[in-house]
Amino acid sequence: ILNVEQSPQSLHVQEGDSTNFTCSFPSSNFYALHWYRWETAKSPEALFVMTLNGDEKKKGRISATLNTKEGYSYLYIKGSQPEDSATYLCASADGNQFYFGTGTSLTVIP
């Protein structure tokens, strides 16, 4: 069982602010790192899959980086909008299964 940790647990930001969250995972037996965005009563939506150390992915105002040697990934949101309000989950895969963090709950205040 892998211990995946996310911080902060929750975050409130003003519309227009930029923000970032952290996902920490064991660096041994690393296969891939997944980020999901999960709105209440909806399906978790896949944001990024990253496998290589130093990977950077971008989707609109959201981007992510990966450091497999030290075991962390950052998710950045630039110019937060109310529609960004959701829980952001990361999952580390070891080649056998996913191990999820508890998520970061983001609330963007208009």
Next chain:
Amino acid sequence: SAVISQKPSRDICQRGTSLTIQCQVDSQVTMMFWYRQQPGQSLTLIATANQGSEATYESGFVIDKFPISRPNLTFSTLTVSNMSPEDSSIYLCSAGTNRAGEQYFGPGTRLTVT
């Protein structure tokens, strides 16, 4: 990608009863999984649903408590048996090509046991 539907979306059940959750995928997929998220906890894998054979359960989960069926490549059910308040959780199914590759999730079933 795959679109996954689940039903029911939510339910409130009495202690000692059972609930069956259905998961339908819009295309044939190799693997289907069932997860649980208890309040304040992370999503935890319950089992891998295998087509035409018994599911593969993770440590801490047993077939008597969580029987799973997968009669074909697009459909699976999870039953939560003899429920107790500790079973109050969100249950999600997912689908993917392998256990560590990209997975697509259903919207979840919110279960409250009173």
